[in-house]
Amino acid sequence: MNAITQTDFQFPRQTGYYKGKIRDVYTIDQKIMLMVVTDRISAFDVVLPRGIPYKGQVLNQIAARFLDATADIVPNWKTGTPDPMVTAGILCEPFKVEMVIRGYLCGHAWREYKKGKRSLCGVALPEGMKENEAFPDPIITPTTKADVGHDEDISRKEILSQGLVKQADYEQMETYTRKLFQRGTEMAKKMGLILVDTKYEFGMAMGKITLIDEIHTPDSSRYFYLDGYRERLNAGKPQKQLSKEFVREWLMEHGFHGQEGQTVPDLSDEFVQQVSDRYIELFEKITGEKFIKTPNENVYQRIQDNCLRFLEQA
Numbered sequence: 341m342n343a344i345t346q347t348d349f350q351f352p353r354q355t356g357y358y359k360g361k362i363r364d365v366y367t368i369d370q371k372i373m374l375m376v377v378t379d380r381i382s383a384f385d386v387v388l389p390r391g392i393p394y395k396g397q398v399l400n401q402i403a404a405r406f407l408d409a410t411a412d413i414v415p416n417w418k419t420g421t422p423d424p425m426v427t428a429g430i431l432c433e434p435f436k437v438e439m440v441i442r443g444y445l446c447g448h449a450w451r452e453y454k455k456g457k458r459s460l461c462g463v464a465l466p467e468g469m470k471e472n473e474a475f476p477d478p479i480i481t482p483t484t485k486a487d488v489g490h491d492e493d494i495s496r497k498e499i500l501s502q503g504l505v506k507q508a509d510y511e512q513m514e515t516y517t518r519k520l521f522q523r524g525t526e527m528a529k530k531m532g533l534i535l536v537d538t539k540y541e542f543g544m545a546m547g548k549i550t551l552i553d554e555i556h557t558p559d560s561s562r563y564f565y566l567d568g569y570r571e572r573l574n575a576g577k578p579q580k581q582l583s584k585e586f587v588r589e590w591l592m593e594h595g596f597h598g599q600e601g602q603t604v605p606d607l608s609d610e611f612v613q614q615v616s617d618r619y620i621e622l623f624e625k626i627t628g629e630k631f632i633k634t635p636n637e638n639v640y641q642r643i644q645d646n647c648l649r650f651l652e653q654a
Contacts, residue, residue: 342636343379343391343612344425349644351651361387362399362559366647367431372654373417374647375427377403377554381615383588384598385491390607396425397634398619402626403427403554410523414516416551417543422650423643424634432543432550436504437494438485439517442537443478443525445469446579447562449537462495472536472564472572472579478521480514485541512549513542524556531628533582534569536562558583558622582622587615 347364351374356367361382366374377400379391404427407418417429442449449460450471458465461481469475482499483491496514499505505513517540528535538561541553554560563582572579591597594605623631634642 342639343393344396344636344639344643345378345380345391347376347378347640347643349376349647351647353651361385362396363553368651368654371431372419372651373429373431374422374650375429375553376643377425377427381584381587383584383591384596386598386604388587388604388607390612392612392619393616393636394631394633395616395619398623398631399554399557399559400425400427402557402623405627406524406527406556407551407554409527410520410551410555413519413523414551415545415548417545417553420650423646425639425643426647427554428647428650428654429552430545430550432545432552434485434541434543434552435509435513436485437482437499438491438539438541439513440481440483440537440539441478441517441521442475442481443521444472444474444534444536444564446472446536449481461493462497470573470576478518480517483539509549513540516540516542516549516551520551520555524561527556528563528626529566531626532566533625534564534566536564538562556626558619558626563626582625586618 349366351366351368353369354366355370358365362378362380364376364378368374377396379393379396381388381392381395401424404418404421407416417432418427419430420428422428445453452460453465453469458467463479463481466476482494484494485491499510500507520540521538524535524538538556540551540555543550543552565580565582569579590611591605596602596604620631
């Protein structure tokens with residue numbers, strides 16, 4: 341059950357360190373970023389008390405694959421993968437919003453719709469839609485970018501009026517978002533999947549809008565199985581999903597909804613193993629390749645050694 345949940349590397353020429361919910365980011369010489377995708381797992385914006393073996397490797401390798409597969413659409417920050425759990429790249433100045441795009445009415449959007457709301461982030465929603473039904477066209481519903489706690493819905497108008505992003509930059513981000521989602525949709529379809537919704541993060545590097553962080557992983561995206569989608573929709577049945585929604589469902593079954601004052605239930609060895617197995621299944625379904633477990637008996641030392649070798653050549 342080896343899982344890495346904490347890092348405290350001290351690399352040569354290190355000039356910064358940032359700990360996110362899942363990723364630990366090291367800055368070298370104020371220009372190189374090393375992003376370590378840990379085995380931490382979050383739900384309801386809360387980091388759970390135990391790590392999930394191989395989760396970091398799964399997310400890092402899926403993201404690296406999709407960054408490479410979309411580099412013709414938008415420049416991205418990635419320059420290498422020193423370790424199966426690490427991506428290296430260009431240090432960017434991130435924009436203060438995340439670009440969420442939704443092709444289907446589900447999750448947060450459905451919960452708002454069910455309350456009677458017909459507008460989300462300033463985008464009008466059609467009347468008479470069912471849960472999990474496709475929108476006539478994908479909608480962009482941005483959020484603020486919270487370091488701690490919950491991201492908040494925000495409209496295009498509010499982003500521009502608050503000066504969070506310049507209009508020309510925001511319009512370019514919207515264009516990139518739609519093109520990335522289209523590419524992701526096409527790639528998912530080939531694997532018998534539907535890319536339901538996802539989020540993209542952008543930053544500035546050398547005067548160019550650059551795609552940062554990770555894309556199209558089961559942590560940032562929701563997938564449905566294509567086979568049987570229409571039948572389940574027509575019958576009003578839940579869709580078969582490929583995401584970490586099953587973790588949220590388990591927590592809710594055990595009385596945790598992410599609300600203040602609630603205690604995260606203990607994660608048993610059996611459940612941790614089930615989650616690990618599910619992430620590996622996600623990798624294989626999304627990529628169509630067999631997942632190769634990198635030996636993780638001394639994962640901390642391995643990551644450190646691989647990053648040091650990368651930096652010697654950088």
